[in-house]
Amino acid sequence: MQNEPETPPVASMRIKVTRNGPYVVTGSVPLVRLAMVLDADGEALAWRVVQEYPLQEQYRLCRCGGSSTKPFCDGTHRRNGFDGTETASHALYLDRAERTVGPTLELIDVQELCAGAGFCHRAGGTWNLTTRSDYPRARALAIEEAGNCPAGRLVAWTKDGAPIEPDLGPSIAVTEDPVTGAIGPYWVRGGIEIEAADGTTYEVRNRVTLCRCGKSGNKPFCDASHQE
Ligand code: FES
Incomplete structure (x- = not known):
């Protein structure tokens, strides 16, 4: 009988924000695509998995919004003038709440x-x-x-x-906005560490969203600018 592949420990997973470039994901982080389920009034109700990507030890996720191989980076950020400057606070969540x-x-x-x-x-x-x-x-x-x-x-x-907190296994979900059809953020789940381009780290949390349209004013995190 074949054993199920073991989920790698979250401590070995990392998302590195690169300067004006993609997120480099290491540690065999599972990657899925999720769609939002809406209720009869069009309000967000739940998530459903629509695609599971093959597990890779390392991959590069587009954060400029311009890749033709989304969600993966294809190098377009080098040609489209993407400014990925990080402006998000490093203050703890509870201190801002x-x-x-x-x-x-x-x-x-x-x-x-x-x-x-x-x-x-x-x-x-x-x-x-x-x-x-x-x-x-x-x-x-x-x-x-x-x-x-x-x-x-x-x-x-x-x-x-x-x-x-919901029990979320460490993974990244690629989301899409079902109303506007615009790309939604990456939903980072289960406490995966995120390292800024300058080598500092952000507070590790169970749920965060990272910008993938390139327009957020709170990079690397999403600020809903994809809906504009
Ligand atoms: S970050 Fe490389 S193509 Fe978008």
């Missing part, structure tokens, strides 16, 4: 990380649901919506001070 306090939950929010995915819109919105979290249905929806936020802008916390 605003809080919405509800009866059984707190919602932690760093707005500048918004990737515009829209999972926070359903049923009155995640903030409103948090303020009504003494109702089990509202509480469950608030947790679900916050956990589906690919950018990790929103995190639901218990009143005991524990973050409620």
